[in-house]
Amino acid sequence: MIIPVLLAGGSGNRLWPLSRELYPKQCINLTGGNQTLIQQTVSRIHACKLSQDPIIVCNNEHRFLIAQQLTELGASGEILLEPAARNTAAAVALAAFEALERSSAAKILVLPADHVIEDTEAFCAAIALADALADEGKLVTFGVVPSYPEPGYGYIEATQYGEVSSIGAFHEKPDVETAKKYLAAGNYYWNSGMFLFPARVFVDELKRFEPEIYEAVAESIATKYVDLDFIRAGESAFEKAPSVSVDVAVMERTDLGMVVPYRGDWNDVGSWSSVYDTQSKDENGNVVQGDVILHDTENSFVRSQARLVSAVGVTDLAIIDTPDALLVMNRHRAQDVKEVVAQLKASGRSEHRRHSVVYRPWGSVETVNIGTHYQVKHVMIKPGARIALQVHHHRAEHWIVVSGTAEVTVGDKTDILRENESVYIRVGDVHSLRNCGDQPLDIIEVQTGDCFGEDDVVRFTNNYLPGEF
Structure with missing residues (x-):
């Protein structure tokens, strides 16, 4: 049983301004097709006829965005929330422990969610080759056969050149001259960051080489809990894990490591170049x-x-x-x-973190215009969704329904508003909003006052975390 594991953390700083902390590159259509990078990754899994639902490891801030990606694709998966950024060894260990709860014989196919691979046939063939090695208890990494001396990638040195090989060494990103020597030698591969492990073997090797990571993640999984459609790993335990990559934690030290060459196209789209x-x-x-x-x-x-x-x-x-x-x-x-x-x-700006459109569990908010004492926003609320019952003490709001049907509560009064109808919410009015139709609800919101931040929002009901309504 192969369980795909998608690593969907990170923010892709080098792909700014399209990629932001709250809208990372794996959720963006970068290549001009009709799918985002994570959707392309899920589609490749399906093309290789891997029938198990993937485990997707991501952080808390991206969870609804990742869930939306799966929904748009018509796919299912288990979204496992990483409580803190602790590099790939801890993230993969989370998924490995979770996979072992499905089956003690589970193998995990670890894939970054932001790679571009067009040659699906070559990709699937490499997985089949690695699967046979994993059945023998090997920890397999995929080395991309280099087509040019790229200094921007790490390299894997194989002990021999051929279909499969044991691993000689891992090398950090070289200078151009060193990369040329690697290419000429013929037994060096680009380090793809893709792996196929027997889950039990991986966690045993992790325990052997990095017991602190093993213990922290094991405790974190033991204290996990379900939150809506997500699995939250135990926070306090996970935060104890040292921040170490899979390569450093296990692959550079194990005697079970093997490298399988991948000869198709591959790009980690880490920059605009x-x-x-x-x-x-x-x-x-x-x-x-x-x-x-x-x-x-x-x-x-x-x-x-x-x-x-x-x-x-x-x-x-x-x-x-x-x-x-x-x-x-x-x-x-x-x-x-x-x-x-x-x-x-460093300057305290927000453009590195969010777009003018911010996605929420219930829909999205787009900032249209900002003035000294006003803001204009386009609010979209999904069918059946609502914003929390709340109050503002320093700003008033005017809502105009552009399309859809809104159930608006202001104080003790609830009204139904339709296209071209509006409501004025004074400073201090307790209010909420629900989309009671079966189509998206589009509203123009005009805020006036002296304070527009989260510190002027008091919520009385909220199924999510602060800042999400």
Whole structure:
């Protein structure tokens, strides 16, 4: 029994401004198709005829977003919430312990949820090869056969070149000259971060080499609990786990490690340069996504989410436009985007963390306009969903129904509002809102006052966590 495990943590800082902390790259359609990266990963699992529902390890802030990804795909899965960021060894251990509760003979196929792989046939063939090794108790990693000397990836040194091999060593990201030597040697692979383990063997090896991680995760799983559609691992126990990668914790130290070569296409789309590499180009070497007009422009990547973007007389640029942020950079400086994100964090801004559209369990909120004493927002509420009963002491709100049917409670009075109808909520009015129809409810919300933050919200009912209504 192979149970797929999708690692869906991380925020993809180098893909800012499209990827944000609250809307990470695995939930974004980066490649111009009709699926996000995590949806593509789930689809590959199904194409390989792996029948077990995946275990998806993600953090608390992304849980509803991940659930939405599965719903849109018509897929099911077990969403396991990682209480804190503790690197991949603890995350994989969580999934391994969970898999063992399904079957003592479970094998786990560990896949980052944000890779681009088009050659599904080669991917499935590599899994079949690794599966036979896992049946022998081996811990298998997948090495991507390199096509060029890439300094941005780690490398796996195999003891021999061929179909399968024991692992000689893991190497961190090299400089270009070293990468060229690796390529010429023929027994070096790109480290894909994909694995196939017998779950019991993995946790036993983890206990042998990293007992602190083993004990912390074992206790965390023992104290897990169900929250709505999610499984929450025990928080206090998990936080005791040291932050170590799977490679360092187990794979570099075990004598059970094997590497299976993957010869198909693969890209971890970790930067705008790598996204550019995955796309087909026009006759001038350009990649265009969205409403874009180019003139005398070469070897550039231009993406627009909402408005028209044009470029004239430029070369080797990446231009990424979102409703609240624009990135213009030399395409070969893609690794430096994280420096911009660091500056945003240091200055206390919010653009590194969230988009102008913020997704909630009940729907979404889009900030349309902000002034000194007002904000205008587009609120979408899913059918049957509601916002909490709440009160504001420093701002008033005016709701206008654009489409759908709203049940509005203000004080002791409840009314039904339909398209083009509105309600005014004064400072101090206790109020709530529910979509009582079977279609999305769209509302324009105009807030006026002196305080618009979470510190001016007092909630009386809430099925979720603070800040989600």
